[in-house]
Amino acid sequence: METQIGLRVDGTRHTVRIDTRETLLDVLRERLGNTSPKKGCDHGQCGACTVLLDGRRVTTCLALAVSHDGAELTTAAGLASGAQLHPVQQAFVTHDAFQCGYCTPGQVCSAVGMLDEASRGWPSACTEPGELVRLSDAEIAERMSGNLCRCGAYVNIVAAIRQAAVDADAPDTP
Amino acid sequence: MTEPVTVRSIGTDLVRRDAWAKVTGTAPYAVEHPVRPRAYLYPVQATVPRGTVTAMDTAAAEAVDGVLAVLTHRNAPRLADTSDAELAVLQSPAVGFAGQFVAAVVAEHPEIARQAAGLVRVEYDRMAHDAQLDPDSSELYAPDSVNPSYPTDTLDGDPDAALAAAAVQVRQTYRTAMYHNNPMEPHASYAHWDSDGLTVYDSTQGVHVVRSVLARTFGIDAERVRVICPYVGGGFGSKGTVHAHAVLAALAARALPGRWVRVVLTRQQMFCLAGYRTPTIQRVGLGADRSGRLTALTMDVVEQTSRIKEFAEQSGMPARTMYAAGTRRTTHRLAALDVPVPSWMRAPGECPGMFGPEVAMDELAVACDLDPIELRIRNEPDRDPDSGLPFSSRNLVGCLREGADRFGWHDRDPRPRRMVDGWLVGSGVAASTYPVNQMPGATATIRYADEHYTVSIGAADLGTGAWTILGQIAADALQVPVEQVRMRIGDTAFPYASVAGGSSGTTCWGGAIVAAARAFRSRYGDRPGDGAEAEGTLPDNPERKHWAMHAFGAQFAEVRVRPDSGEIRVARLLGVFACGRIVNPRTARSQFVGGMTMGLSMALHEDSVLDPRSGRVVNHDLAQYHIASCADAPSVQAYWLDEHDPYVNPMGSKGIGEIGIVGTAAAVANAAWHATGVRVRELPITCDKLLG
Ligand code: FES
Ligand code: FES
Numbered sequence: 001m002e003t004q005i006g007l008r009v010d011g012t013r014h015t016v017r018i019d020t021r022e023t024l025l026d027v028l029r030e031r032l033g034n035t036s037p038k039k040g041c042d043h044g045q046c047g048a049c050t051v052l053l054d055g056r057r058v059t060t061c062l063a064l065a066v067s068h069d070g071a072e073l074t075t076a077a078g079l080a081s082g083a084q085l086h087p088v089q090q091a092f093v094t095h096d097a098f099q100c101g102y103c104t105p106g107q108v109c110s111a112v113g114m115l116d117e118a119s120r121g122w123p124s125a126c127t128e129p130g131e132l133v134r135l136s137d138a139e140i141a142e143r144m145s146g147n148l149c150r151c152g153a154y155v156n157i158v159a160a161i162r163q164a165a166v167d168a169d170a171p172d173t174p
Numbered sequence: 175m176t177e178p179v180t181v182r183s184i185g186t187d188l189v190r191r192d193a194w195a196k197v198t199g200t201a202p203y204a205v206e207h208p209v210r211p212r213a214y215l216y217p218v219q220a221t222v223p224r225g226t227v228t229a230m231d232t233a234a235a236e237a238v239d240g241v242l243a244v245l246t247h248r249n250a251p252r253l254a255d256t257s258d259a260e261l262a263v264l265q266s267p268a269v270g271f272a273g274q275f276v277a278a279v280v281a282e283h284p285e286i287a288r289q290a291a292g293l294v295r296v297e298y299d300r301m302a303h304d305a306q307l308d309p310d311s312s313e314l315y316a317p318d319s320v321n322p323s324y325p326t327d328t329l330d331g332d333p334d335a336a337l338a339a340a341a342v343q344v345r346q347t348y349r350t351a352m353y354h355n356n357p358m359e360p361h362a363s364y365a366h367w368d369s370d371g372l373t374v375y376d377s378t379q380g381v382h383v384v385r386s387v388l389a390r391t392f393g394i395d396a397e398r399v400r401v402i403c404p405y406v407g408g409g410f411g412s413k414g415t416v417h418a419h420a421v422l423a424a425l426a427a428r429a430l431p432g433r434w435v436r437v438v439l440t441r442q443q444m445f446c447l448a449g450y451r452t453p454t455i456q457r458v459g460l461g462a463d464r465s466g467r468l469t470a471l472t473m474d475v476v477e478q479t480s481r482i483k484e485f486a487e488q489s490g491m492p493a494r495t496m497y498a499a500g501t502r503r504t505t506h507r508l509a510a511l512d513v514p515v516p517s518w519m520r521a522p523g524e525c526p527g528m529f530g531p532e533v534a535m536d537e538l539a540v541a542c543d544l545d546p547i548e549l550r551i552r553n554e555p556d557r558d559p560d561s562g563l564p565f566s567s568r569n570l571v572g573c574l575r576e577g578a579d580r581f582g583w584h585d586r587d588p589r590p591r592r593m594v595d596g597w598l599v600g601s602g603v604a605a606s607t608y609p610v611n612q613m614p615g616a617t618a619t620i621r622y623a624d625e626h627y628t629v630s631i632g633a634a635d636l637g638t639g640a641w642t643i644l645g646q647i648a649a650d651a652l653q654v655p656v657e658q659v660r661m662r663i664g665d666t667a668f669p670y671a672s673v674a675g676g677s678s679g680t681t682c683w684g685g686a687i688v689a690a691a692r693a694f695r696s697r698y699g700d701r702p703g704d705g706a707e708a709e710g711t712l713p714d715n716p717e718r719k720h721w722a723m724h725a726f727g728a729q730f731a732e733v734r735v736r737p738d739s740g741e742i743r744v745a746r747l748l749g750v751f752a753c754g755r756i757v758n759p760r761t762a763r764s765q766f767v768g769g770m771t772m773g774l775s776m777a778l779h780e781d782s783v784l785d786p787r788s789g790r791v792v793n794h795d796l797a798q799y800h801i802a803s804c805a806d807a808p809s810v811q812a813y814w815l816d817e818h819d820p821y822v823n824p825m826g827s828k829g830i831g832e833i834g835i836v837g838t839a840a841a842v843a844n845a846a847w848h849a850t851g852v853r854v855r856e857l858p859i860t861c862d863k864l865l866g
Contacts (some may be wrong), residue, residue, distance in 0.1 A: 021285045030284070035206035036199030038407070040358045041441040045796040048358055076199040089197040093189060096760050099637030099768055101196030102358040102407030108197055137808065145803040148796060150358045150408050151637050152771025153764060154804045155811075 005069040009034060010078025018065050025049045025060035028075070036077035036105045040148070047147030050106035050113075051075045057113025059146075076105030079112065088112050088164045095160040099151035107147045111161045114143045115168065135165045176715060179688055179824045183646040183656040187760045191641045191661065192405070201405045204362040204377035209434040212364075213242055215426050216287035217419075218277035218294045219443070220269040223789025224303035224481075224512040227267040227276055227296055234293040235279055240286040243429055244294065246277045251428045253421070254393025259482035260515045261391055263421045269298065270482035271514045272789040273446030275418055280426050280435060303512035306786035309347075309455040309476040314507040317479075320488040321522055328494055328560070331501030333459070336470035340461025344537045348458060348530030349856040350839075352782040352791070353451040354444065354799060355519045357636075359407020361448045362438040365423035367431050371398030372424055378403050379414040380673030382632050385666045387416040388424055404664035406636040410772070411518030412449045413636070414675040419447060445794035449517030450782060452477040454489050456530030466542040466549045471499035473531060479508045480515040487516070488523030492607055492836070493531050495724060498555035512789055518675060520772060521832035524608055532604035532840030533855060536847065540588075546603050546844070547574045547583065558722030566721035566821040569752035570605055573728040573815060577603070577750040580813060581730040590851040597734040599745075602844025606749075606837030610723035610828045611676035616686035616712040617669035620648070620694045622702040627652055628660045629690070630668040633683045637768075638831055639761025640679055646757055647684040647825060651691030653700075669709065677725075677829020680757060681822065685712040688824045717821040725828040727751035729770060729837045733845035740861030744774050744842055746809045754819045754828040762830055766812030769834020774810070775802035776835065777842035781858050 001020045006013065009032060016031050025042075028034045028051075037060055040048030044062040051060055052074040060073075079086040085093065088111045098104040118133050126142045127133055140158050149157065195201035220227075232244040247264045256262035263275055277294050281287035304313075316326050337343060357377075364375040371394060378384050381401040389396040406413060423437040439447055454477050461470035473493035479485050490504035519525070539546040551571050557564050578584060583601065592599050618631040629648045635641045641661055649656035662668055672682045689710030698706045732746040747770050756762045779800035782791045793799050812834070819826050839857055846864065847853045854863045 019283060019285045026284065029206075033208060035202065038199070038203075038359070039438075040360070041796050043441065043795060043797065045441075046358065076197065080198050083194075085194070085197060092197045093193040096190070096764050098196055099639075099761075099764050100358065100406060100408040101192065101201055101637065102203065104196050105199030108199075138805070141805040141808060145805045148358065148801060148803060150356055150410070150772075150801060151764075152768035152775075152802070152807070152810075154771060154802075154807045155767060155809065156764065157804065 003066060005065060008072045010075055020066045022065045023061050024063040024065045024068055027065040028060065034075055034077065036075040038102050038106060040103065047110055048103050048106040050109045050147065052109055052113055057110050076108045079108065086112065087167055091160040091164040095156045095163065097156040097160040098153050103147060103149045107149065107157055110144060110147045115165055137162065176717060176821065176824050178820060178826060179650050181650055183649040184757050184825060185755065188642055188646060188656065188758055190639060190761065191645065203359050203405050203407050204375050204403060205364055205436050205438055207364065207375050209364055211433055213280045213282065213430055213433040213435045214284045214287045215278050215280045215423065215435055215437045216291040217275045217422065218291050218296065220272055220274040220276050222269055222298045222300045223272040223305055225269045225298045225300040227269065228299045229297040230277060231295040235290040238286060238290040240282040241279060241290045242282065243280045243426065244277065245426060245429060250425055253391050255390050260418055261416065261421045263418050263425060271446065271480060271512055273514060275422055278422055278426060280430060303789060305511050305513050305784060305789040307453055307478045307509050307511065311509055314476060314509055317484060317486040317506065317508055320486040320506050324488050324491060327505045329503050333470040333472045333501040333503045336501040337459045337461035337472065340469050341464050342462045342538065342541050344460040344534050344541060346458055346534060346537065346855055348456040348533060350454045350526040350529050351780060351857050352453040352784055353519055353776065353780050354782050355410040355412035355449065356444065356801060357408030357410055357412060360439050360441065360444060361413065361417060361419055363420045363423040364434045364436050365427035366434045367427045373400045374420065374424060375402050376420055377406055377413055379406065379409045379634050379636055379675060381664060381666045382670050383673045384416055384420060388420065391421055392424065401666045402664065403634060406634055409636045410520040411522065411675065414518050414673050415449065417448050441796060442794045445782065445791040446514040449515065451519035451526065452487050452516045454526045456489065458530045458534040460534050460538050462538055462542060464542065466538065466544045466552050468497055468499035468553050470501045471497065472503045474505045476507050478511050478513060480513050481510045483515045485516045487526065489527035491523045492527045494560035495558055496531065496605065496607060497553040498559060502559065513784065521608060521836050524836045528606060528837050529840050529857065532837055533843050536602065536844040537853065547578055550574060550605055561722050563720065563722040566723045567817055567819040568724065568726060569815050569817055570726040573726055573750040573752050576813065576815065577728040577730050577748060580750065581748045583730065590848050598737050598849040599732065599734050600845045600847065600849025601730065601732050602841050602848055603728060603730050604837040604840035604844060606727040606729060606833050608677055608725045608829060608833040608836055610681065610725065610822050611678040612681050612715060612718065613672035613678055614712065616671045616682040617709060618686040618690040619669055619707060619709045620690045621707040623704045626658055626660050627654060628662060629687060630662040631671050631683055631686060632666055632668040633663040633671040633679060634674040635663060636674055638679065638765060639758055642761060643680065643757040644683055644687060648687050648691060651688040652695065677831045680825065680827050681829065682712055684825050685823050686710055689713060715823065721821050723822055725751065725753040725833050727833050727837065729841040731841040731845040733842060733849045735846065735849045735864055740864040742778060742846060742859060742861065742864060744778065747774060747838065748811045749834060750813045750815065751833060752815045752817045753830045753833065754817050754822055755826040756814055757825060757827055763812050765830045766834040767810045769832060770810050770812065770838050771802055771807045773835040773838020774807055774842060776857060777839040778858050
């Protein structure tokens with residue numbers, strides 16, 4: 001069955017006809033030609049398809065497109081504005097936090113979503129009960145463990161996110 | 175000596191050329207090229223491990239709106255060459271393993287293709303099959319050679335007698351599991367036929383390999399096949415050889431001229447159609463005198479291959495080179511089973527083949543009451559025991575010593591079961607090695623225009639950094655700033671490049687680029703005019719006849735185990751490597767760290783469980799086939815020695831993509847013993863094995 005939905009992707013509004021069986025990931029990649037989110041497993045097991053959906057990180061291979069009519073999506077392509085990378089992306093470049101790059105857009109979106117979750121004080125499995133969230137390496141690694149990287153860039157990913165978190169906290173220098 | 179390049183850009187910490195494209199997700203992988211018009215293929219796979227298709231009903235599938243074609247062995251275009259049984263797709267009703275392609279649906283949209291594929295009815299005449307690796311089977315055989323062309327067996331002296339007479343003896347059986355490469359980008363192809371021939375966007379470690387294999391399979395001139403792959407989402411060997419889906423895509427495209435037919439394997443399909451590493455059973459014997467000097471070393475390996483196509487992993491190779499021993503035997507025996515076809519996975523041979531021997535060395539160290547580093551140093555050979563040649567450079571001892579310093583090995587209490595904060599804590603070490611491989615034929619062109627040198631070569635970057643480091647090599651060979659070099663790789667429109675395999679890319683492609691740059695400079699000097707162009711091909715390296723060429727390394731692991739649950743964590747991994755000159759420390763460190771992280775994953779997590787009744791891997795997805803996640807690898811550090819080797823190639827570099835995984839699992843297993851006192855000889859090291 002086909003139907004029509006509206007999506008706003010990286011700031012651009014789209015009206016698109018879809019098969020009701022399609023995932024948001026497939027609509028982005030096959031219908032809208034936005035291949036920034038990747039398909040690594042199609043089963044919610046790798047995180048490569050992560051985007052920000054209404055500001056929260058979501059695995060789009062598990063999201064049926066038809067149930068997200070009107071959604072606002074930001075992919076890793078949309079996090080950069082022109083040649084200017086998002087600070088998390090820049091930190092990934094600085095720390096060589098990738099190799100093949102296939103997991104990377106998902107890692108970047110996941111990191112942006114995760115930093116927002118942490119700043120709201122949402123605990124993770126390794127936050128001590130009753131304690132404030134402090135983004136230690138263990139906290140970062142725990143919160144990023146839904147994004148697999150077969151190239152094994154994890155230690156650089158954690159270093160990049162740690163730097164982005166510190167930079168975001170630092171008061172603006174005049 | 176090879177004529178060295180004077181280094182300026184080589185050795186600098188240049189950011190990857192493709193960094194911006196990768197962090198934004200705009201680097202196009204295989205099926206991300208905006209081709210039109212498209213068609214989507216979904217395969218039908220055999221449900222029996224061995225047999226014959228006796229009946230096929232495709233009517234219901236053909237009736238689905240949007241279906242363009244249903245291909246079976248009855249109607250698929252004929253291939254010119256079916257000698258490679260893995261690639262003889264839809265050419266006969268024979269089934270050689272569960273999961274093999276038996277039909278395919280091509281449709282206007284992926285959902286339609288998948289729905290219709292589910293409607294194809296297939297009946298089989300099932301034959302008796304064997305999918306169980308049994309080291310005592312009477313059917314084991316000795317292959318003619320092992321991958322790629324090494325002798326199957328070696329024998330030096332009478333190791334059995336020497337072992338029996340040795341003052342200290344270790345005789346144990348070690349097992350490594352079946353592993354799947356699982357690059358994050360699935361294997362994928364877009365294929366298109368028109369009057370000019372076949373064009374394929376493929377996810378591959380070698381566009382020229384795909385071209386020659388498809389040309390041969392379809393019986394057309396290689397010039398009529400173009401293969402394009404500027405970015406590869408990982409491969410680790412599984413994209414180094416052509417697998418059936420690429421042939422299927424081309425076959426379907428031939429049936430639908432003018433359409434770009436897309437085949438993307440699902441993660442589940444990758445467990446039977448994209449190669450894997452065979453499980454190994456390693457019977458290791460070490461005999462030594464009381465001071466730890468080896469008098470006998472035996473390594474007898476049993477592995478599996480598929481009945482329809484042989485792949486013999488060379489797991490006995492490192493035992494031929496690592497240590498001096500008075501007598502030595504290495505053998506490989508294979509079981510030909512009705513299972514998917516195995517192939518390359520990161521460091522085939524060296525990776526599994528260092529597990530047994532390096533754990534056995536740890537056991538020998540304990541038996542001799544010697545430090546495991548000292549034991550290895552005592553068994554340093556002065557020449558390569560295998561070839562009898564001197565080493566062009568060998569710095570295993572340097573790696574062990576520097577690693578010991580950096581890791582903090584010296585105050586280690588050799589007794590196991592130290593308890594810290596509720597954890598049993600242990601440390602372990604293992605050595606690693608990888609040969610300096612060179613394949614012939616790589617060619618590069620360099621063209622000057624608009625104050626830039628454009629270097630073209632059909633090479634591949636699977637995350638290794640080739641885009642970046644080849645530019646550094648070109649800059650230094652041309653004696654120009656790296657900013658003036660433009661790179662073009664990943665397309666058969668560019669000159670021949672050998673496959674990104676055997677950690678040989680930098681040697682082969684870099685050597686070709688140096689040859690091209692030298693030809694360019696001798697013709698045009700420092701001031702070329704627009705349009706100046708030269709070509710160069712990797713020359714033979716005559717030094718290879720005179721020297722044994724290998725990289726070496728040492729990995730150290732700190733392991734923590736909960737005494738009550740057996741929960742095991744690798745708190746720290748540290749590796750030191752001697753790999754000649756490092757072309758780019760940034761990308762090199764990522765390669766080493768990535769290799770060690772994959773070794774950690776092998777040590778603790780990875781295990782493809784093959785059901786002998788069905789011939790299928792039952793845990794065929796990333797929820798059940800565990801690979802290390804971010805929290806599993808809290809500390810992985812890589813260092814290297816400043817090693818100068820004038821014989822390997824003009825850059826003085828050795829391959830670095832694979833050595834990181836070699837030895838790591840043994841280091842973790844040795845650390846797990848030190849933590850718990852339990853010697854695990856079968857990977858992966860899971861809680862149950864530690865609780866014993
Ligand atoms: S593709 Fe969505 S989680 Fe793997
Ligand atoms: S960079 Fe290759 S999978 Fe993460």
